[in-house]
Amino acid sequence: GAGVSQTPSNKVTEKGKYVELRCDPISGHTALYWYRQSLGQGPEFLIYFQGTGAADDSGLPNDRFFAVRPEGSVSTLKIQRTERGDSAVYLCASSKDPSGANVLTFGAGSRLTVL
Amino acid sequence: EDKVVQSPLSLVVHEGDTVTLNCSYEVTNFRSLLWYKQEKKAPTFLFMLTSSGIEKKSGRLSSILDKKELFSILNITATQTGDSAIYLCAVASLNNNDMRFGAGTRLTVKP
Numbered sequence: 001g002a003g004v005s006q007t008p009s010n011k012v013t014e015k016g017k018y019v020e021l022r023c024d025p026i027s028g029h030t031a032l033y034w035y036r037q038s039l040g041q042g043p044e045f046l047i048y049f050q051g052t053g054a055a056d057d058s059g060l061p062n063d064r065f066f067a068v069r070p071e072g073s074v075s076t077l078k079i080q081r082t083e084r085g086d087s088a089v090y091l092c093a094s095s096k097d098p099s100g101a102n103v104l105t106f107g108a109g110s111r112l113t114v115l
Numbered sequence: 116e117d118k119v120v121q122s123p124l125s126l127v128v129h130e131g132d133t134v135t136l137n138c139s140y141e142v143t144n145f146r147s148l149l150w151y152k153q154e155k156k157a158p159t160f161l162f163m164l165t166s167s168g169i170e171k172k173s174g175r176l177s178s179i180l181d182k183k184e185l186f187s188i189l190n191i192t193a194t195q196t197g198d199s200a201i202y203l204c205a206v207a208s209l210n211n212n213d214m215r216f217g218a219g220t221r222l223t224v225k226p
Contacts, residue, residue, distance in 0.1 A: 004157070033213070042119070042203055042216030043158070056211060091157070103149070103163055104214065108156035 002026075004107035006092050012113045013082055021077045021110045025094030032075050033104060034067055035091040043091055049075060082114045117142040119206050121217035129225050132194050136220045138204030139186040148180055148187050149214065151203040158203055161189070194224045 005024040013019050025032050030051055035043035045059040052072045060066070064082075069075040079086055089111045093104035118141045128134055140148065147165045151158035162171045164180035164187060171178050175194075180187045191198055201221050205214040 040218065042205075042218045045213035045215070048213060056213065059213060103160055105160070106157040
């Protein structure tokens with residue numbers, strides 16, 4: 001696509017529920033990143049994919065968070081047993097540079113609210 | 116630990132003013148520093164800086180990097196209300212694949 005597309009744009013859920021957030025990167029971009037942005041903060045790195053594999057998942061806060069990119073294009077960020085502290089905007093970005101160096105194009109984000 | 120600090124956190128000016136936004140960093144094996152503008156949603160790319168002392172310029176915006184003193188500045192001249200946004204600084208390291216972002220500077224330009 002022309003840009004990075006994220007769905008849903010807004011998600012409200014209850015504590016303890018499972019959520020999935022989807023990212024469709026720019027066509028041909030092999031590198032895909034997930035970031036989390038809380039109010040008043042800069043984006044915080046979660047995970048980086050090069051192709052289908054998670055090349056760096058060191059930013060995932062705990063084992064409730066998981067992400068996949070099975071065909072090297074669309075990625076899904078999965079959050080189990082959501083907590084109120086998970087409320088944030090989840091940003092996806094992609095880059096065509098396979099080395100990860102790094103002009104990232106961001107999507108508009110998915111705003112997650114956990115009640 | 117890698118760190119990016121932006122200042123000021125918030126700034127209110129009037130149209131026509133010139134502003135300077137600051138970004139200082141500590142990172143192992145520096146690769147590049149990037150500036151992004153974030154309005155309501157997606158951060159949009161402004162500049163990527165890799166070498167000291169070379170000014171990057173785009174219209175009323177310019178930026179420069181000092182790799183010895185570990186900081187960068189973003190200048191905006193003749194500000195307009197459309198410049199109101201959060202300006203994010205990010206630093207990339209050769210050691211890993213993520214970019215570390217600062218907390219941003221929220222700029223408000225009043226008519």
